Amino acid sequence: MRFFVLLCMLSATSLFAIQSLTANAAHPGPPWNLMPVPAKLESGSGQWIVQQGLTISLSGVDDPRVRSAAQRFVDHLSHQTGIPLHYLTAEPDKATIAIRCERAGEKVQKLGEDESYKLDVTETGAKLSAPTALGVIHGLQTLLQLVAPGPQGFAAPAVHIEDVPRFPWRGLLLDSCRHWMPMEVVKRTLDGMEAVKMNVLHFHLSENQGFRVESRKFPKLHEMGSGGHYYSQEQIKELLAYARDRGIRVMPEFDMPGHATAWFVGYPELASAPGPYEVETKWGVFDPAMDPTKESTYKFLDKFIGEMTELFPDEFFHLGGDEVNGKQWNGSSQIQSFMKSHNLNTNEDLQTYFTQRVVKIIQKYKKTPVGWDEVLTPDLPKDVVVHSWRGPESEAKAVQDGHRALLSNGYYLDLAEPADKHYLNDPLGGDAAKLSPEQQKMILGGEACMWSEMVSAENVDSRIWPRTAAIAERLWSSVDVRDVDSMYNRMEVVSERLETLGLTQHSALHSMKERLAPQHLYALRTLANTVEPVKGYSRSGTHKYSTDAPLNRLPDAVPPESIEARKFARLVDRIVARTASEADIALVRDTMIDWKLNHDRLSPALQNSLLTEDIAISQNLSAAATIGLQALDMLGSPSSVPTGWADQQMAQLEPMKKGQAELLLMVVPPIQKLVQAVSK
Numbered sequence: 001m002r003f004f005v006l007l008c009m010l011s012a013t014s015l016f017a018i019q020s021l022t023a024n025a026a027h028p029g030p031p032w033n034l035m036p037v038p039a040k041l042e043s044g045s046g047q048w049i050v051q052q053g054l055t056i057s058l059s060g061v062d063d064p065r066v067r068s069a070a071q072r073f074v075d076h077l078s079h080q081t082g083i084p085l086h087y088l089t090a091e092p093d094k095a096t097i098a099i100r101c102e103r104a105g106e107k108v109q110k111l112g113e114d115e116s117y118k119l120d121v122t123e124t125g126a127k128l129s130a131p132t133a134l135g136v137i138h139g140l141q142t143l144l145q146l147v148a149p150g151p152q153g154f155a156a157p158a159v160h161i162e163d164v165p166r167f168p169w170r171g172l173l174l175d176s177c178r179h180w181m182p183m184e185v186v187k188r189t190l191d192g193m194e195a196v197k198m199n200v201l202h203f204h205l206s207e208n209q210g211f212r213v214e215s216r217k218f219p220k221l222h223e224m225g226s227g228g229h230y231y232s233q234e235q236i237k238e239l240l241a242y243a244r245d246r247g248i249r250v251m252p253e254f255d256m257p258g259h260a261t262a263w264f265v266g267y268p269e270l271a272s273a274p275g276p277y278e279v280e281t282k283w284g285v286f287d288p289a290m291d292p293t294k295e296s297t298y299k300f301l302d303k304f305i306g307e308m309t310e311l312f313p314d315e316f317f318h319l320g321g322d323e324v325n326g327k328q329w330n331g332s333s334q335i336q337s338f339m340k341s342h343n344l345n346t347n348e349d350l351q352t353y354f355t356q357r358v359v360k361i362i363q364k365y366k367k368t369p370v371g372w373d374e375v376l377t378p379d380l381p382k383d384v385v386v387h388s389w390r391g392p393e394s395e396a397k398a399v400q401d402g403h404r405a406l407l408s409n410g411y412y413l414d415l416a417e418p419a420d421k422h423y424l425n426d427p428l429g430g431d432a433a434k435l436s437p438e439q440q441k442m443i444l445g446g447e448a449c450m451w452s453e454m455v456s457a458e459n460v461d462s463r464i465w466p467r468t469a470a471i472a473e474r475l476w477s478s479v480d481v482r483d484v485d486s487m488y489n490r491m492e493v494v495s496e497r498l499e500t501l502g503l504t505q506h507s508a509l510h511s512m513k514e515r516l517a518p519q520h521l522y523a524l525r526t527l528a529n530t531v532e533p534v535k536g537y538s539r540s541g542t543h544k545y546s547t548d549a550p551l552n553r554l555p556d557a558v559p560p561e562s563i564e565a566r567k568f569a570r571l572v573d574r575i576v577a578r579t580a581s582e583a584d585i586a587l588v589r590d591t592m593i594d595w596k597l598n599h600d601r602l603s604p605a606l607q608n609s610l611l612t613e614d615i616a617i618s619q620n621l622s623a624a625a626t627i628g629l630q631a632l633d634m635l636g637s638p639s640s641v642p643t644g645w646a647d648q649q650m651a652q653l654e655p656m657k658k659g660q661a662e663l664l665l666m667v668v669p670p671i672q673k674l675v676q677a678v679s680k
C-alpha cells in the first residue's frame, strides 16, 4: 500500500493522522519526526534496518562537501544508534546508501542556489540524489531524522521524499559581542543549524561591548576593543569552512554608525565626540556614534570594509544601522553646521547620508548591503536588503519600495517566548500577505536572533535550541504546515537528537542546576520544570546585569519555555473539557502531589544560597498544587464544593502569576482552569 501525500496541500494535522495510521496499519515502524517537514512525501512499505557493514557510494560530481557530509552522516548515525559504523565504500548499485550529486556547486555558496533533494528509502537502504552538494547535505539530515528505534532495532521507514525549501534565506543571528561565544559554541551552533536545514549564520561581530574580529589594517579594533576575546582571521576562515561544509553561508555584521563604542576605544577619531572611550559593560542604547560628516570616517571604513569583504566571501554584508539615538550628533556644533550646509534637516537624514556613503563602499567591493529597518528611507539604494526587526510592517513596506527583505521581528530568541509564537510568525503574514506574488518573492526569508545580553557561552544553546528548530520549519516547510501540537511533539524529539549531536541545551542546564543544589537536584528540577524566565527585557528588576555579571541563577538554568508546564496545561484542558482518560487524570494528580511535597524537599537548598530568592516561588508551587488537588477532588464530587470556594482560590492564585525572582510559575494558569471548572 502506498500513499501519495502532497504535503503542501494538506495541513500537518491530516498529514500526521495519515502517517500514524500508516505506521499502525501497514508497518509498525518508527515514528516520523521530520523537522522541517519535507515538501512532498510518499510513504512506502517496509523499513531499512541500520546494520553494521553499511556502505556508501558517491557518484556524479566530486564535491568535497559531499564526501565530508557522508562521513559525518556515518559518524552521526553510529552515535545516534550506538552501532559501530565505519565509512566503507561500495559501487552505487551495491551500496547501502547511494548518494548522487549532479553538479558542482558555487565556489561561494549563493543565495537561491538549488538546495533540493530526492530521497528514497527501501528495505535495502537509501538512494539520495540532489543537483548540488547542498541538497545532499539536507537529504542526509532527513535520513538521520528518519532513523528511530523500533522492535527490530534502529530503522528508517520506506519512503520517497522530494524536498525543497520555501524560502532561500533561513538564518540565525549569533551575537558574539555582548557575551563572547568561543569557537566551539559557534561550531556546535552550525551543527544544530545543519540538522534543521538552516543556511545562513548572521554573525554579529561588533558592538558597544566588543569588537570580535582581528583586523590587520586596524589592529587597535580587536586589540583594544575586545578584552582579548576575538576571532583571529585564521579562526574566521576555519569557521567559514566549517559552515560551508554544512551548507551554511556566513554573513558578517559590523554595526554602524551606532552600536559601535568598541571601535572608538582604539580609534576615537571615528566618533562624533572626542572621547576617550571604553568598551561598554552595560546593556542598552548608548550615545556614541560614528561621525558621518568627516571624510576620514569613510576613508577608514573603505579600508576596513575592503579587508572584511575579502575575509568573508559571502555576497551579503550587514551594515547594522539600528538604534542611533543621535545625542552625539545633536551635541556637536561642527556636525550641526554640516547638516545645515548639506540640507540635512533631521538626524534620520544624516543617517541616510551616512548609509548611502557606506552602501557605495560595500558595493565597490561587489557586495550587497543589508541593514536593519531603520535604514529604510525613500533614498535608500534599491539593492539594499532591509532586515525587519522593530515591527513586521517594515518588511512589506521595504518590498513596496523596491527592496528585498528579511524578517526577524517575531523571531527574537532573547525574549524568552514560547516556540509556537515564533512558529506561527510567517514572513508572508501580516502586511506581506497583501503583496503580489511577484513582490512576495522579494521576501527572502527570515532569521532567528540570538542577542546575547542575557546569555553566556554556558547556556546559549538552551536559548537557541530547540526553539530555533520551529523557526527553521517555518522557513523551510510549506505555509500550511502549522499544527502546533505536531510541532511540539517533533521538536521534543529533535531536541534530544541535537543533544546527541553535541549541543548542550539540556546538559548545560542540568549542570547549572546541579551547581545550585548538588544535594537536592531532584527537588530543584521539579521546581525548575514548572517555571520560565520572565519574558521580554524585564530581567533587570532585582539584579543589575552587565558583561561580567554572572548568569548562574535559576532563571539562567531553566529553558525559556517549560515543556512540562505546556503538557500539564494540555492535560488540564482535557480534564476541563471532560475528555481526559483515567490515566490523564491520574497523571495530573500524581504531578500535583509531587509539586505539593516539593517545597519541603527543596527547603534545605533554599537556605543561604543563590536559591534563597526562590523561596516564594517554591512555596507558591506547593500552595498552587494543594489548591489544584482540591479542585481535582471536587471535580470528581461536585456536591462537596463549599460556597465561595472557587473565588477564594482564584484570589489566592492570581498573585502567583506575577514574576518572582525573574521567574514565572507557569502552572498557575492551568490550575486556575481547574478551579474555575469546579465553579461551573
Ligand code: ACM
Binding pocket: 322, 323, 372, 389
Ligand atoms: C536590534 O535588535 N537592535 C537590531
